Amino acid sequence: MELININIEGQDYQVEKGLTILEAAKKCGYNIPSLCTYNHGECSLASCRVCLVEASENNGPKKLVASCVYPVSDGMKVTIGSPKATQARRTSVELLLSNHNRNCQECEKNGKCELLYVAQVTGAREGMYEGAKTPTTVDRLTPSIMRDTSKCVLCGRCIARCGKAHGLSVLGFERRGFNTIVGPAENRSFQNSPCILCGQCTTVCPTGALMEVSEIDKVDAAFAEGKHVVVQVAPAVRAALGEEFDMKIGTPVTGKMIAALRRLGFEKCYDVNFGADLTIMEEGTELLHRLTEGGTLPMITSCSPGWINYAEYYYADLLDHLSTCKSPHQMQGAVIKSYWAKQKGYDPKDVFVVSVMPCTAKKFEKDRPEMANKNGKDVDAVLTTRELARMIKRSGINFSRLPDEDWDQDIMGEYTGAAVIFGVTGGVMEAALRTVYFKLTGKEYGKIAFNEVRGNDAGIREASLDIDGTTVNVAIASGMRSAKVLLDEIRAGTSKYQFIEIMGCPGGCINGGGQPYVKPCFLPNEDDDILDTYKAKRAQALYSEDERQVVRQSHNNKQIQELYEKFLGEPNSHLAHELLHTSYNPDRERFD
Amino acid sequence: MAHLQQSAVKQIEEICDRYKDEDTPLMMILSDIQKEYGYIPLEVQELVSEKTGIGVAEIYGVVTFYSFFSLKPKGKNVVGCCLGTACYVKGAQQVIDKFSEILGIKPGETSEDGMFTLDALRCIGACGIAPAVQINGTVYPKMSVDKVAPLIEQYKGGQA
Numbered sequence: 195m196e197l198i199n200i201n202i203e204g205q206d207y208q209v210e211k212g213l214t215i216l217e218a219a220k221k222c223g224y225n226i227p228s229l230c231t232y233n234h235g236e237c238s239l240a241s242c243r244v245c246l247v248e249a250s251e252n253n254g255p256k257k258l259v260a261s262c263v264y265p266v267s268d269g270m271k272v273t274i275g276s277p278k279a280t281q282a283r284r285t286s287v288e289l290l291l292s293n294h295n296r297n298c299q300e301c302e303k304n305g306k307c308e309l310l311y312v313a314q315v316t317g318a319r320e321g322m323y324e325g326a327k328t329p330t331t332v333d334r335l336t337p338s339i340m341r342d343t344s345k346c347v348l349c350g351r352c353i354a355r356c357g358k359a360h361g362l363s364v365l366g367f368e369r370r371g372f373n374t375i376v377g378p379a380e381n382r383s384f385q386n387s388p389c390i391l392c393g394q395c396t397t398v399c400p401t402g403a404l405m406e407v408s409e410i411d412k413v414d415a416a417f418a419e420g421k422h423v424v425v426q427v428a429p430a431v432r433a434a435l436g437e438e439f440d441m442k443i444g445t446p447v448t449g450k451m452i453a454a455l456r457r458l459g460f461e462k463c464y465d466v467n468f469g470a471d472l473t474i475m476e477e478g479t480e481l482l483h484r485l486t487e488g489g490t491l492p493m494i495t496s497c498s499p500g501w502i503n504y505a506e507y508y509y510a511d512l513l514d515h516l517s518t519c520k521s522p523h524q525m526q527g528a529v530i531k532s533y534w535a536k537q538k539g540y541d542p543k544d545v546f547v548v549s550v551m552p553c554t555a556k557k558f559e560k561d562r563p564e565m566a567n568k569n570g571k572d573v574d575a576v577l578t579t580r581e582l583a584r585m586i587k588r589s590g591i592n593f594s595r596l597p598d599e600d601w602d603q604d605i606m607g608e609y610t611g612a613a614v615i616f617g618v619t620g621g622v623m624e625a626a627l628r629t630v631y632f633k634l635t636g637k638e639y640g641k642i643a644f645n646e647v648r649g650n651d652a653g654i655r656e657a658s659l660d661i662d663g664t665t666v667n668v669a670i671a672s673g674m675r676s677a678k679v680l681l682d683e684i685r686a687g688t689s690k691y692q693f694i695e696i697m698g699c700p701g702g703c704i705n706g707g708g709q710p711y712v713k714p715c716f717l718p719n720e721d722d723d724i725l726d727t728y729k730a731k732r733a734q735a736l737y738s739e740d741e742r743q744v745v746r747q748s749h750n751n752k753q754i755q756e757l758y759e760k761f762l763g764e765p766n767s768h769l770a771h772e773l774l775h776t777s778y779n780p781d782r783e784r785f786d
Numbered sequence: 787m788a789h790l791q792q793s794a795v796k797q798i799e800e801i802c803d804r805y806k807d808e809d810t811p812l813m814m815i816l817s818d819i820q821k822e823y824g825y826i827p828l829e830v831q832e833l834v835s836e837k838t839g840i841g842v843a844e845i846y847g848v849v850t851f852y853s854f855f856s857l858k859p860k861g862k863n864v865v866g867c868c869l870g871t872a873c874y875v876k877g878a879q880q881v882i883d884k885f886s887e888i889l890g891i892k893p894g895e896t897s898e899d900g901m902f903t904l905d906a907l908r909c910i911g912a913c914g915i916a917p918a919v920q921i922n923g924t925v926y927p928k929m930s931v932d933k934v935a936p937l938i939e940q941y942k943g944g945q946a
Contacts, residue, residue, distance in 0.1 A: 353843075363841025368850045379846035380828060388842075785828060785842075 198268040203275060215261035215272055216245055220722060224274055225715075227283060227312040229290075229400050230349035231262035233725045237354035237398075238262055242347060243286040244312050248273040258282050284316040292323035293372075294401075295330070295344030301402040302584075308400035309347060311715050328372055335383040337407055337561050338391040338554040339707075343375045346403035352376065352395035359700050360504070360674035364389040376403070379785070388507040388784035390674070392500035392698045393554030393578075393707015406554045406708060410585055412575040416546035417459060422538075423546045425460040426526055427451065429467055430552040430617030430703035431579045433735035437710040438583030439593040443720060444731030446739060449598025454586045462602045466549070467609030469526030470616045470625070472757070473497065474748035476774055477519045477622075478629040479765035481693055485666075490514045492669075492684065492691040495622050497521045499559035500698025500707075502778065504674050509681050510780040515694075518775040520572070522616065523549040523556065524565050527572035528773040529606065533761045535569070537605050542569035549576045552617070552706030555698060564776045578708025608753040611743030618733045619672040619702030620655065623695040627659060627668070628747045635662050638747065654679060656691070668693045673700035704732040790829050797822065798830060802837035812840055812848060816855055825856040853905070861896045861903035863941045865889075866920040867929075870909030877930070878917035882906060884934040885919075901942065 196211040202222055209218040216226050228245035231238040240260040248256040249264065250271045258279065261272075273279055291313060298304055312318075330344040350367070353376060357363040364378050364387055378387035396404045416423050436447040455463045477495065484493050496502060496517040505513060520528070527549065531542040549556060553576075559565065560573040577585070586593055601607050612628055615621035631639040654676045656669040669691045671677045677696045683689040699705050705728075712728045714720070721727065745751060762770045790798075801818045805811030815834055819826050831845045849855040867873075867882035882893060885904055891897050893906040912918040915927030921941060926933075 357841065361839075361841075363843050366841065366843025366847040368843070368847045370851045377843075379831065379842045785832065 198266065200266050200268075200270045200272065202272045209266055211266070211268075213266055215247060215249060215259070215264050215266055215270075218266045219247075219261065219272065219274065226261050226274055227315050227715075228262050229308060229312060229347060230351065232349075232351045232354070232398060236358055237349065237351040239350045242290065242349055244283055244290075244316070246279060246282040246286060248276055248279045280316070283312075284318055285322075287313050287316045287318040288322040290347050291318055292325060293327055294347070295327075295342070301345070302405055302408065303345075303402035306711055306713065306716065307402065308713060308715060326372070328375065331375060331377065331381055333377075333383045333385075334407060335385040336389075336391060337409075337557040339384055339389070339393055339396060339404060340407050341377060341384065341404055342402065343377065344403075345401045346376050347401055348374060348376060349400060350376070351398040351400065352404055355394045355398045358675070359394050360390065360392070361678060362388070362390070362674060365395060382785070386783075386786045390500045390503035390507070390698060391555040391558050391707075394699060396554065396707055397709065397711060400713075406578050406581065407557065408581055408584075409557065409575045409577055410581055413546075413548055413577065413585075416548075416574065421544055421546040422461050422540055423459070423548060424462045424464065424530055424534075425455050425458075425548045425550060426464045426466045426469070426523055426530070427455070427550040428523060428552055428617065428703060429465075429470070429614050429736055430706060430709070430732070431550050431582070432739075433617065433704055433732040434552065434709045435579055435583060436593075437712075438580065438587075440719075441594070443712070443717075443724065443728045444735050446735040447593075448739070449600070450593060450596040451582075452601055453596040453599040454591050454593060456599060457591055457596075458585055458589060460548070462604075464526065464530070464607045465601045465609050465613075466523045466526055467613035467616070468606050468751075468753070469522035469524075469529070470613035471610055471748035471751045471754050472525050472529070472774065473519055473522045473616075473622075474612060474625050474629050475754060475758075475765045476525070476770060477517050478626050478633060478748070480517055480519065481626065481630055482633055483766070485692060492689055492694045493517055494693075495626075495695045496776075497616065497622055498696065498698040498703075499553065499555040501674070501677065501696045503555060503558070504677070504698065506779050506782045507784050509685070510782070512681060512684055513778045513780055515684060516778060518771075518777065520565065520774055520776045521556075521559065522613075523551065523576075524559065524572045524776075525774045526606075527560075528567070528569075529757070531569040531572065532773060533757060534605055546574045547572070549573050550579065550582045551576050552579050552703045552709045553699075554578060554707040556708075562776075567772065579706075580708060580710055583710065603753070606753050606757065608751055609743075610748055610751050611740035611746035612748045614736055614740045614743065617703040617736050619697050619700075620670045620695065621702065621736075622697075623668055623670050623693065625748060626693070627666075629749045630666075631659070631661055632747060632749055634664070666693065667691045668695075670695040670697075672697035672702050674698070676700075701729040701733070704736065705729050790833065794823075794830075795833060798833050799837060802834060811838060812845065816845070816849060820855050824860045825858055827857060853907075858896065859900070862901050863922055864903045864905060866905045866907040866910070867893075868907045868910045868912065868916070868918045868920070870907070870913065870916075872909070872913035873917035876916040880931050881917055881919065881929045881934060884931045885938070888935060888938055902938075 197208045198211050207222045226245050230242040240263040245261045246258050247261045249259050250256045251267050333341040353365045356365050432448040436445040452463050481493050494515045527547045535542045535545050557576040560576050565572050612625035654671045659666045667690050805814045826849050835842045869878050889902050893904050896903040917929045919926045919929045
């Protein structure tokens with residue numbers, strides 16, 4: 195690593211060669227405001243001009259440069275706080291604001307808006323450059339993501355994320371000059387574009403231009419109608435919800451979260467982990483059938499609705515490879531409206547199931563026609579982790595002072611360590627393998643953790659398992675860019691795997707599109723490298739909960755066993771198929 | 787995709803193959819398609835996306851950024867009025883308005899009979915003969931409002 199000497203605000207520093215001024219300044223303890231640059235150059239169009247500083251090289255004259263892309267050089271002198279630099283940054287922000295829909299009070303991004311943040315730190319003044327505004331498009335057609343171009347600052351982060359995570363680039367810049375907007379081709383809705391609704395774009399958008407479609411109103415209405423409102427929460431939520439209440443990233447808040455849900459008035463609070471254990475029973479059995487009776491292999495997991503959307507749009511010829519299992523919260527919703535409602539003596543129509551998910555695609559999934567039966571929809575509303583935080587905040591609950599409470603575990607709700615790790619990439623695979631191994635050998639797998647498939651980056655990982663002499667090859671991928679590699683192998687007939695786990699978002703559900711925003715400017719107490727480490731920290735919160743569980747295999751869940759004895763019969767039974775399995779749509783047009 | 791004729795699909799694939807060894811083939815592919823067909827609809831962009839691996843939104847962005855590319859079929863005769871600085875001060879706005887009035891279309895539009903497309907161009911480099919009008923590649927110097935109607939008649943009559 196070559197070090198060079200630079201001078202910032204009259205102080206000498208040694209920094210790594212090759213860094214941008216912005217990165218070097220950060221290491222030296224200066225935060226230069228910026229908007230369009232994000233996550234080590236994942237996006238760096240240098241288009242917003244919010245990071246302008248004065249720099250001189252070789253004792254030459256000072257000039258204004260965009261610090262997010264301008265590299266440091268030996269002997270460079272940088273001034274961040276000079277009148278010229280501060281006024282230039284202020285002007286950049288004022289120009290952005292002049293073409294911005296400034297209804298900040300009503301904007302759901304209020305409090306998390308990076309444009310407001312830079313406006314504050316640069317001291318932007320009101321109404322400096324009033325004039326024409328770019329014609330606006332508002333798209334609220336999908337149940338998952340809304341787009342409002344009147345809030346867009348054209349930073350390009352969403353475009354970069356969509357391309358980086360999925361290789362999809364559903365979003366792009368279109369038109370030119372003052373008419374430029376960001377959107378799917380032809381300025382279409384996400385509804386009739388091949389968007390998988392994963393919501394990754396909403397996690398990087400600095401403003402309110404891309405956000406989830408809120409369903410808080412639906413939940414309010416259900417309470418007002420006096421329905422039996424039951425809530426179920428996905429594993430990944432507990433690993434991140436604390437962030438919304440200023441806790442360090444990676445703080446598990448399971449107990450407080452449950453306490454909060456009770457105070458919000460939910461009649462029962464169940465962990466989707468019960469559904470995850472159920473999924474493992476069904477999916478593990480399905481895999482066994484396919485392995486022993488010559489079904490379509492490799493079998494691919496079907497828990498991630500973003501991935502399902504992708505498969506239907508781009509790999510409709512491979513839909514036979516997908517497990518027919520519904521995702522855990524849909525399974526659990528179906529069980530709540532049948533088994534649970536019956537035991538309680540409730541009419542399923544009076545039961546309202548709310549899922550709290552780290553995901554925006556789940557909002558779409560719950561509305562699919564396949565996800566309903568005579569009892570109505572399996573799940574009636576899906577809230578993201580962020581929406582749950584909003585509900586807690588508006589109810590005046592002081593989250594950090596809540597006691598730790600436990601899940602309802604009356605008729606259902608018991609869960610195992612296997613289920614907890616569903617929220618991490620590789621988790622479904624690991625949980626399924628624990629059960630498959632038992633079913634094939636009658637023994638518990640000695641070393642419970644399949645470390646070969648653990649991790650939280652977006653690459654592809656694989657493992658070979660020896661199950662009593664039979665070798666089972668497995669692979670996992672998260673993010674469609676990685677998944678595509680495995681899918682193309684299957685299409686070409688060269689895949690060596692029997693079982694593949696695919697998750698829509700890079701890193702799995704802990705990095706889902708409905709999780710709290712990780713925006714360094716709002717996280718003064720986190721390390722500078724938080725964008726590199728947050729996924730691992732959230733994953734660790736789940737792995738530690740797995741290790742705390744006494745029972746770590748789904749097939750050892752007593753209430754699951756009881757559910758089969760009293761109600762479903764056996765895994766993959768007729769009733770199980772009716773309630774817990776689904777089918778896929780091979781006819782979805784990418785641009786219909 | 788279903789709307790494309792098999793022969794068109796084949797030809798577009800052939801155009802994509804021409805540039806498969808280029809690092810950044812998109813502009814060349816789109817230029818060839820534009821020249822061949824006169825426009826680049828979404829179905830064609832999807833096909834180019836599949837062949838090149840470049841996202842549809844990115845291709846659409848390029849097509850809508852450059853005025854040379856068109857999303858809709860252009861007319862038989864493409865009238866380009868230069869509105870660059872020199873032409874503008876010499877009265878180009880009045881000239882394009884006259885074209886607009888006689889043809890009954892706004893700049894960027896194509897007449898219903900498919901005969902004429904009217905485009906507003908930025909400097910075509912013919913400032914010495916301003917205001918300049920370009921029809922199907924032929925440049926007409928020192929245009930005036932009076933010359934517009936006879937010129938249109940020429941092209942209506944089938945002269946190219």
